[in-house]
Structures are given as C-alpha cells and as structure tokens.
Amino acid sequence: MSFNSYAQKTASITLSNDSKDTISRHIYGQFAEHLGRGIYGGFWVDKTLPVPKQNRIRLDVVNALKKIKIPNLRWPGGCFADEYHWRDGVGPSAKRPKMINTNWGGVVEDNSFGTHEFLELCDLLGTEPYVSANVGSGTVEEMSKWVEYLNFDGASPLTKERAANGHPKPYNVSFWGVGNESWGCGGNMTPEYYAGEYRRYATYARNYPTAKLKRIASGSNAGDYNWTEVLMKNVGPRNMWGLSLHYYTLPTNNWSKKGPATGFGEKDYFNTLKNSLVMEELVTKHSAIMDKYDPNKRVALVVDEWGVWTDVEPGTNPGFLYQQNSLRDALVAGTTLNIFNNHCDRVKMAELAQCINVLQALILTDKEKMLLTPTYYVFDMYKVHQDAKYLPFKLNTPDYEYDGNKIPAVNVSASQDKAGKVHITLVNLDASSSITVTTELKDIIWKAVTGRVLTSGNVADVNTFAKPMTVAPKAFNSAKRDGNKLLVTIPAKSIVALELN
Missing domain, CATH: 2.60.40.1180 (Golgi alpha-mannosidase II)
Incomplete structure (x- = not known):
C-alpha cells in the first residue's frame, strides 16, 4: 500500500450513554522542564526581546495556551527536578546562585526563573501548578520546607521569607511529585527502596488548612510492572494520590538513533504509530495491578511524561531535545488522548512532554517568532472533553x-x-x-x-x-x-x- x-x-x-465516569481535565496537562529552550527562550525571555511580556514571561505564548485551557503545568522537571534546590530560585534575582545543568547540555542555569516566577506564570495561564520535588539529591527537610513556604497561611520564618519575596498569602499548591524517575536519573533506586523513601518524604510534606496535598509517587518506566506492584503493595492509597507512568514513542526501537522528525517515509510513520499504541497495553496492565490493591480506584494513574521522541534537529544542541512537529505527531497525540479518555476511571492526569521547544512541543519559538504545531491543534480540538461525562x-x-x-x-x-x-x-x-x-x-x-x-x-x-x-x-x-x-x-x-x- x-x-x-x-x-x-x-x-x-x-x-x-451508560456511564458515570468523568474525563478529568487534568489529562490535558503540560510539562515545562529546565531543558533546552523550554523555560529560557520559551516561557521566560530576554528583557530586550520585542514581544509582549509580563516581567519576562512571554504573553503570546501564554495567550495561546490559555486558548486550549491547559489544566496544569508540571515543573521544574524531569531529571532536572532531582538536582534542583528550590532555595536557589527565590529572593532577589541578582543574588541567586548560578549552577550547571548537568542533565541537559551542561549549560549555566542562572535561576532567574524560580518558584515565584513559575507560580506567576501559572496564574497568568489560569492553570494549576504541579511541582516535582527533589528526592534524588534533596532532603526530607528541603521538600517539607518548600511545601510550607508555598502553602502555610500562618506565622513562621518561611512565611515571613515568602512575604519578603513578594507574596504574603500562600500559593496553595496541591499537586506534588515526590521525586521523578527514581528508577533512573532520580536516584537509580530499587522499587523497594523508593517505596520507603516515598513514605518518609510524603510524611513530612504536610497538609495545611488551605491546601490538601495530592502527592504523586514516581512510578514505572514503561513496562516495568514490578515497580507498580511494589509501590501499590508497600504504599497503596495510604498518603498517595497518584502513581506516575512514563512512556515515550520512538519512530524506531533504538534510543541511540531514534529516527528523524521530518522527511520520513511510510516505514517510520507506521512504526511510530505502532509504538504509540503500546500506551493502550501499558495503561491496561498497570491499571490491572493497581486494581488489585486499590479496587475503589482512589489512586490515580498519572502519565506525566508522554509523547514522540525523535533525533534532534540537525545543527542543534543534542542536550536541548529540539525537534520539529509533524502531522504524524498530531496523529499520535490524538490517539494517545483517546486512550487516556477511554481509561478515565484510572487515568486522572497526564502531561505531554513538553510544552515549548522541547520534544513533542505545542509551540516553537525563534526569537520574536512563534508558531503553533500540529500537536497544539489536537489539544485545541480535544479540549471539549475536559471534565465531560465519558x-x-x-x-x-x-x-x-x-x-x-x-x-x-x-x-x-x-x-x-x-x-x-x-x-x-x-x-x-x-x-x-x-x-x-x-x-x-x-x-x-x-x-x-x-x-x-x-x-x-x-x-x-x-x-x-x-x-x-x-x-x-x-x-x-x-x-x-x-x-x-x-x-x-x-x-x-x-x-x-x-x-x-
């Protein structure tokens, strides 16, 4: 053919018409990591760039995302989350320390975009923040204090510091990831070890009167069903709102040569679609394990990294993961969102990787220029499903x-x-x-x-x-x-x- x-x-x-399930709007979430030009040059631009801005937040990007009603935004990673120390990104920008982004390109991270800037962005977008906390190289105290800094509406040294940094009232952030990819870049842990760490970190990530936390455990890499089994057995619905799942669609089955984003033929096209349909199997099998320990479906399956991953565009930094976005990617997005909708009894949240200029992006920018990708238009067409009856x-x-x-x-x-x-x-x-x-x-x-x-x-x-x-x-x-x-x-x-x- x-x-x-x-x-x-x-x-x-x-x-x-025989259903009581609702398609959660949070299935249509997005992901913004300190990676390539996702934050810097994407959301957060140079003061001199001739585009509409608030602070340094790019407003044409904000308006495009508001149009498709993105329900949540995950930040600061990804692998970056487990080397990110939140105190480096608060306070006067000029006094914030610089660091090396060891995961993504070895570039300097100047921390000019930190907690307050992210939450200002979420406010402009009208979206809920989803914060991924550092378990891999961070401490229980560090996460606990970040939660208090953002959510406590009382008198403490941290709330005094928050007020001094321009926000007297709490932000009331509800979605918290307890680590990221703890099986890999987030610490190379075994599931048994991570389950213990999760319980410890989650214990000290406190609920405050104005913000009940929805704690999300670092879940499986694709078909690692044992990880899900161990987490559900050792943690289960106790103190865990959600369990994550990561799966990327490759045009080939080779991580060292994933295949091009453009100029491909029917072989790569077909293989990409075939690989994307693996999501149906993954969601079904992980859900079945979760059902065994949680028949009332209190724990959400959170697919907080998904999308097409190709070779980077020729001539770009290989650590920046910048790729073009084709009709093929849009077909993968539509198919994947259909899968999530059809499993809305268990899949309550998902985040496309990533929002701008990284992987299967909704938006691409080049200095003052901006375009909407085919994948963006899928989210525009599918936004009608948000919080609708399945x-x-x-x-x-x-x-x-x-x-x-x-x-x-x-x-x-x-x-x-x-x-x-x-x-x-x-x-x-x-x-x-x-x-x-x-x-x-x-x-x-x-x-x-x-x-x-x-x-x-x-x-x-x-x-x-x-x-x-x-x-x-x-x-x-x-x-x-x-x-x-x-x-x-x-x-x-x-x-x-x-x-x-």
Whole structure:
C-alpha cells in the first residue's frame, strides 16, 4: 500500500450513554522542564526581546495556551527536578546562585526563573501548578520546607521569607511529585527502596488548612510492572494520590538513533504509530495491578511524561531535545488522548512532554517568532472533553497494513458536556485510505452535527515560521445524519472532532 492509493474502507461504532465516569481535565496537562529552550527562550525571555511580556514571561505564548485551557503545568522537571534546590530560585534575582545543568547540555542555569516566577506564570495561564520535588539529591527537610513556604497561611520564618519575596498569602499548591524517575536519573533506586523513601518524604510534606496535598509517587518506566506492584503493595492509597507512568514513542526501537522528525517515509510513520499504541497495553496492565490493591480506584494513574521522541534537529544542541512537529505527531497525540479518555476511571492526569521547544512541543519559538504545531491543534480540538461525562462505545475498525504488519486504523473517544452536547474525536491512522464510519447512538438525542478536521497532504508535513499554517484545522463537512445514526467519512491520516447538538 502506498501513500497515493485511495481505497475505501468502513468501520462501525455503537455509542452508549451508560456511564458515570468523568474525563478529568487534568489529562490535558503540560510539562515545562529546565531543558533546552523550554523555560529560557520559551516561557521566560530576554528583557530586550520585542514581544509582549509580563516581567519576562512571554504573553503570546501564554495567550495561546490559555486558548486550549491547559489544566496544569508540571515543573521544574524531569531529571532536572532531582538536582534542583528550590532555595536557589527565590529572593532577589541578582543574588541567586548560578549552577550547571548537568542533565541537559551542561549549560549555566542562572535561576532567574524560580518558584515565584513559575507560580506567576501559572496564574497568568489560569492553570494549576504541579511541582516535582527533589528526592534524588534533596532532603526530607528541603521538600517539607518548600511545601510550607508555598502553602502555610500562618506565622513562621518561611512565611515571613515568602512575604519578603513578594507574596504574603500562600500559593496553595496541591499537586506534588515526590521525586521523578527514581528508577533512573532520580536516584537509580530499587522499587523497594523508593517505596520507603516515598513514605518518609510524603510524611513530612504536610497538609495545611488551605491546601490538601495530592502527592504523586514516581512510578514505572514503561513496562516495568514490578515497580507498580511494589509501590501499590508497600504504599497503596495510604498518603498517595497518584502513581506516575512514563512512556515515550520512538519512530524506531533504538534510543541511540531514534529516527528523524521530518522527511520520513511510510516505514517510520507506521512504526511510530505502532509504538504509540503500546500506551493502550501499558495503561491496561498497570491499571490491572493497581486494581488489585486499590479496587475503589482512589489512586490515580498519572502519565506525566508522554509523547514522540525523535533525533534532534540537525545543527542543534543534542542536550536541548529540539525537534520539529509533524502531522504524524498530531496523529499520535490524538490517539494517545483517546486512550487516556477511554481509561478515565484510572487515568486522572497526564502531561505531554513538553510544552515549548522541547520534544513533542505545542509551540516553537525563534526569537520574536512563534508558531503553533500540529500537536497544539489536537489539544485545541480535544479540549471539549475536559471534565465531560465519558461515553463508552464498541468499535469495529479495519486494519492499516504495511509491510506484513497491521494496526487498528481507527481509534475514538466520546463525551457529553454539561450542556448535553456530545463530542466525538476520531483518528484515522491509515496513510492512504479514507474510512466511512457508521455510528449508532443509543439513548442519545441529537439534531445536528458540526466538525473540524486536521490533516495535510503528507504525514511528514510540518508548520514552519515561513509557512505556519500548513497543518491546521479546517471545517469538516463529511458527517451527516441517517435516521439516528451518524455517518462520517474520515480522510486518510486525519483527526476529526465532531459536535452533536
């Protein structure tokens, strides 16, 4: 099968209104690490850069993210979190110590963007902060005092210091990560050792009257199911709101040569999609282990690092993880968000890696220039699912076949918002064939359908500063009513978002 053949295929969906689950808005979270140009040159820019700013926070970036209603922002890492000492980033900027970012490029970190700057950014974004605390090289006291500094509304040396630094009232930060990738860059710990450390750190990360903590344990690397087993057995719902999971989609299966972000052919395209669908298996199997110890689903599965990871763009610092973002990446994003929506009974939170200029970014910048990537538009199309009622379904889909391998061509998720509108997001991964989908809607009353579609001429198409709208949503008119059934023809390599009124 080639990119240029246009065979017709069919799929069917039976959609039900029988559900009590909600798709948490926090599934649509983002991640900003002190890495490459994610913070410096992304959110936090030079005073002389001719763009609208508050302090040094770039406001065109803020406005773009506000439009897609990002619900949370994770900071300061990532691997950087476990070498970050929060006191280096508070107080007068000129007095803050400089350090070397040993994880990402060996560049100087000047700490001009610290706790207060991050929380000012979150306030501008209208989003909830998710702070990752240092367990790998930090102390219990250090994390405990950071929580007190941010959340205590009383008299103490730390609250006096916070007031002196410009914020008399507490910030009331609820989401706290207790370490990051403790199996790797966060300390190379065994799960048994980390479970003990988690319980110790979490004990001294106190709840204050104005802020009850949602503590998130450092969870598994992809398919390390033993890690989840040990954490659920040794910690479980006691003092643990969430357990994280990290999984990155590589075009190849080789970390030393991951594959290019641009100019790829159908082989790399297919393999990327096949690898992205592993997320379904990971979420299902980790959830099953969690169910064994937590049948009431009190502990959230938090997929706080996910996305496509390719080779960096030629000529850029290999430690900065700067890559272009194609239609292929958008299809991975749509597919992954559908998976999370469909597991919303356990997946309560997730963060794309990363927000700006790093990995599968929503936004790319070059000095004063800014563009929105194809992945950004997926989050724009899918924001309708945030805090909506999940609608279960049965799907029959044809396969997308390449070189003797096959994957399901269509994936979907659906929800109903508080106004009664039904939203269906469909992804057709087949590079060549449009697919006509017949949807039966049980116990759902509707009169009209509107939609948007994201696609382009080639799966490797990207948005550039010269041509920023190559891959952008357009009105979609290939959906119609047939009795109470919905008939939709999804173009090849596309994402379609429908609204039923």
